[in-house]
Amino acid sequence: MVLSIAEAGSTVRAASALHVTQSAVSRGLALAEDKLGVALFERGARGLAPTAAGRRLIEGAGGVLASLVELERHAVQPSNGPVRVRIACECYTAYRWLPSTITALRERADGGAPPLDLRLAVEHTAAPIVALLAGDLDVALVTTATVPKGLEERPLFADEIVFVVSAHHPLARRRSLAVEDLSLAPLISSSQTPEPEVRWFQKAVFGRRRMDVQHLRFPLTEAIIDATRAGMGIAVMSEWIAGPYLEGEGLVAKRLQGRVLRRPWRVAYHKDAAISADRLVAALAHAAPRAFPRVREQASELRAARATG
Numbered sequence: 001m002v003l004s005i006a007e008a009g010s011t012v013r014a015a016s017a018l019h020v021t022q023s024a025v026s027r028g029l030a031l032a033e034d035k036l037g038v039a040l041f042e043r044g045a046r047g048l049a050p051t052a053a054g055r056r057l058i059e060g061a062g063g064v065l066a067s068l069v070e071l072e073r074h075a076v077q078p079s080n081g082p083v084r085v086r087i088a089c090e091c092y093t094a095y096r097w098l099p100s101t102i103t104a105l106r107e108r109a110d111g112g113a114p115p116l117d118l119r120l121a122v123e124h125t126a127a128p129i130v131a132l133l134a135g136d137l138d139v140a141l142v143t144t145a146t147v148p149k150g151l152e153e154r155p156l157f158a159d160e161i162v163f164v165v166s167a168h169h170p171l172a173r174r175r176s177l178a179v180e181d182l183s184l185a186p187l188i189s190s191s192q193t194p195e196p197e198v199r200w201f202q203k204a205v206f207g208r209r210r211m212d213v214q215h216l217r218f219p220l221t222e223a224i225i226d227a228t229r230a231g232m233g234i235a236v237m238s239e240w241i242a243g244p245y246l247e248g249e250g251l252v253a254k255r256l257q258g259r260v261l262r263r264p265w266r267v268a269y270h271k272d273a274a275i276s277a278d279r280l281v282a283a284l285a286h287a288a289p290r291a292f293p294r295v296r297e298q299a300s301e302l303r304a305a306r307a308t309g
Contacts, residue, residue, distance in 0.1 A: 001028050002040060003065075003148075004130045006058050009047035017127035062133060062150035069135035069270060082117035085276045088124040088131065090142040092192060093159070093238040094265075094288075095122065098141075101287045105280075116276060126194075129268065138273045139280060144196035147268045154281055157288055158262040161201070162253040164228055164235040164242050171234065176257045183211050186233035188224050191217040201236070204261060225251070238263070240289055 004014040005025065015022040033040050040054035050058055087102070089095060102118045124131035128140035132151055147153040163182075165171050171181055182205070206213075216233055218224050221241055228235040229250050235242075245251050255261070267284075269277040 001025060002032060002054070002057060003061055003133055004127060005029065005041060005048055006050055006054070007127060007130060009049075011048070017130055019123070059149070062148035065133045065135075065150060069133075069272075072135065082115045083276055084117045084119065085138045085273065085280070086119050086121045086136070087139045087141070087280075088121045088128045088137055090125065090128050090140065090145050090194070091197065091238075092125060092190075093240050094141055095120075096240045097287070097289050101284065105283050116279060132268060132270065139267060139269045139277055141284075142266050142268050143263055144194070144200050145268070147266070151268050152271055152274060152277070153266045153268045154277065156265045156267050156281060157285055158264045159288060160239045160255075160290075161204075161236060161261040161263055162239050162242050162255065164225075164237060164245070164251055164253050166229050166231045167250050167252050169231050169234075171254065172252050174254065177234075177254045178257050179205065179209070179211070182234065183213050186214040186216045188216045188218070188227050188233045188235045189237070190221070190224065191219045193217075200263070205256070243289055 001014065001018065004017050005011060008014040008017055011025040011029065012022050015025045018025065029040065036053070036057075038053040039051050040057060041048040042051055043049075089098065099120060102120060105116060105118055121131070121137055124137055124140075128137060128142060129145050129147065129151070131137040132140055133148070141156065142153075163177055165185075169185070171177060171184070174181070214233075216227060218227065221237075224235050224237065225245050227233065239253075242251075242253055246253055267277055267281055
């Protein structure tokens with residue numbers, strides 16, 4: 001509960017991640033602080049922030065929880081038969097292709113290793129690290145989340161963030177977009193994008209520059225696509241989402257001048273799930289669909305573009 005509050009920044013969002021009421025989280029926090037005799041959080045302009053005691057508890061909690069989960073799993077894990085692996089993603093974009101990939105992995109024989117019984121736990125998308133520490137997940141695919149001590153992580157792959165415009169939009173005639181072009185029309189994105197993802201995008205695209213950029217946010221991909229096709233702005237989305245909509249007419253995808261905006265993904269897991277995580281990494285490393293050429297070809301394109309000016 002304390003880790004969830006620390007990650008969410010409020011008891012309301014923590015309650016949503018834990019699937020309990022806000023009052024239950026508030027009571028639980030009050031009981032924990034009463035038992036310890038110190039305040040664990042203080043309220044600030046941006047919500048609840050850990051006190052010095054809270055930070056010490058949070059730093060040590062990950063390893064303790066992970067050890068308890070590992071002990072519990074070791075006690076009940078059957079010696080033979082399929083290995084159950086519960087998996088979730090930090091970002092909804094991966095669910096565009098992950099279910100079909102999981103189905104294929106269930107049917108794949110992997111030498112003499114026991115089969116993986118992969119189960120998709122979409123309900124933990126909002127807070128996969130909290131679910132891992134609580135023992136509700138075995139593996140999580142994450143982008144911007146911080147993986148605490150007590151959990152392991154490995155790099156997986158990267159997807160490309162692209163800028164999609166209507167084929168009739170003035171920017172559609174550009175070979176690529178300058179950063180300044182992003183202020184010429186509203187940026188259209190998902191209202192479900194986690195705040196850490198938003199900060200990553202701002203830093204990756206604008207750095208320390210301050211630009212007057214308008215935003216339109218919709219909860220559904222179909223609404224984002226329709227607004228973009230209508231010329232209302234520039235959609236910002238993963239190539240996984242954009243790809244199927246680029247096969248017909250009406251939409252085109254652009255990159256920023258001189259660079260490819262790639263978002264790194266990692267696999268986070270418990271130590272006792274290391275073997276399963278290794279098998280998943282090997283299977284998923286090349287499973288993600290691509291709307292653009294792979295990295296080596298992309299680098300070649302960029303070099304050619306710079307050579308020709």
